[in-house]
Amino acid sequence: MEAETSRPNADEVEQTKNKLLSQFIEPFLLSRPFPYLWLGQLISFLGSSVTMVILPVIVYSITGSTTTMGFIMAAYMLPNIIMLPISGWIVDRYNRIHVMLTTDLLRFVIISVLAGLLFAGSLSVHVLFVLVALYGAMDGLFQPAYAAVRAVVFTPEIRNSANAMTQISNQAVRLIGPSLGGILVTFMSAGWGISLDALTYVASFACLLLLRKLIPFQRSQTAKSSGVGNDFTEGFAVLKGNAWLWITIVVFSLVNICYSGLVTVLLPWLFKIHLEMSPYVYGIAVTCSGAGAIIAGLVFGMKKQWHRRGIFAYGGAIASGIALLLMSITPNAVGLCALFALEGFGIMIFGLIWETTMQELVPQEAFGRVASLDMLGSFALLPVGFVVIGWLADVIGGTQTIALFASIGILALICALLVPAIRRFD
Structure with a gap:
């Protein structure tokens, strides 16, 4: 008799699990653009999380100065902040996918140059300042475009689950990325870790190319x-x-x-x-x-x-x-x-x-x-x-x-x- 009464409870638990799982699968099933946007940015976020762990190692190996590290972070943030008002205007007047593609391409070039200089052993702190500042400016252009594209792709029927899925994935990568960066810089070199970041922008670029075909661009009359x-x-x-x-x-x-x-x-x-x-x-x-x-x-x-x-x-x-x-x-x-x-x-x-x-x-x-x-x-x-x-x-x-x-x-x-x-x- 106890087995018979416990069976419905087990079924209810299973149904609840299936319902929760379906909520997070819905964005992939109901939205054709979502998988491309989600996967591309997840991969590039992994590369960025690796780089942010390796960057202090690079700075301290060149200068040994915590003050310099502080200035390096300022060199990243200030161009990012300055770019934001300009990027908002650009994002609302031009194709947002094209903006993201352009910034991915430029960030790939910046990170590739950094990796090449590390492999050659010729990176100076002055060049690092310039590269970090350029990277920060590109981030300041990319993020408003990415936010605007999310608002288009995350339609009302999938909005909560799509936002939750994106943030859960990012947090999972944030747990994995620092460890991966530490392993790469310890057992290989900083150059290999930075190279991985560069390759993630290639993957992101490919996903955005596929996404571009699914989201037609229409410039608003006010923008014209x-x-x-x-x-x-x-x-x-x-x-x-x-x-x-x-x-x-x-x-x-x-x-x-x-x-x-x-x-x-x-x-x-x-x-x-x-x-x-x-x-x-x-x-x-x-x-x-x-x-x-x-x-x-x-x-x-x-x-x-x-x-x-x-x-x-x-x-x-x-x-x-x-x-x-x-x-x-x-x-x-x-x-x-x-x-x-x-x-x-x-x-x-x-x-x-x-x-x-x-x-x-x-x-x-x-x-x-x-x-x-x-x-x-x-x-x-x-x-x-x-x-x-x-x-x-x-x-x-x-x-x-x-x-x-x-x-x-x-x-x-x-x-x-x-x-x-x-x-x-x-």
Whole structure:
């Protein structure tokens, strides 16, 4: 009798598993463009994650200077930031697939030159600055185009699962890429790791060529007739017309400084210097953050439609901030790994809701400009934030700075939730 009553429960579990699996398979079955966009960018993201691990090795082998490494990252970010307003205008006036193809080709050339100089043993720090700056500018052109193409490919019937699948895949690669980069640079050479990155752009280029045939380009009438000034005004007008969009961009221009600054500058210090933990413990904690983000993607992708998204999005970001705040008073590795998982889960929930709402609310003909304004708000002040957080940690202490900036981020998010347009956004 017990076996008979347990059988339906087993069937229900199996049905639930099949339903969840079908949700994530749907984008591949219902959208012909999705597999090409997903695969191409997944492969190139793997190459980029390998390069970002190898780049510090290259810099330290040439100069041995942490200051130089900081300037190298600034050389990447500043052209990226400067390019964003220009790229938004370009993306909305020209074929977005062609923009992506062009940037993939140019990034392939830049990375190939870097690999060639490494193999020849003739790379200088000055040349590295130039190559990194060019690469950053191309990223600043590529990302708004990629965001605009996603908005076209991720149609309403697959939007949640497509965004979730993309982010889950990226997080999985983020776990694999650093390890692969470490293996390549340890057992082969930095040149081979950089060469792998170059080859990934070839794969991405091939996928985009196939994608181009599936997404015809139609230039909007406003793009044909309006000037540059009017184009930018239209992008601001789209944001101004929706409180959810512009308030969130403004709030996260501050929150990103607080959260990203802590994650980039002070959390490595917390593990290595303050708590004197082995490097592998920090690596495990970062892996836990990725695992938390993957779980968030799985949860979000389970449903085609979520309600009360304003509360869920900001609640996720607040949970991420609380995790960062508690890290300042958590002395053991297990607790820190759990907090890293919560941090990754919370910020991914926000990111997925933000991505889907952008795709819903922003008109296709203005998406490039709005996406570039969003990225500009997110990235423009990050270099300043990194410097301020590092300086303040030397003045008042690292754990105090972690607690302070985490609290500022949480407070900004709570204040935003007091606005009805944010709290009631559905």
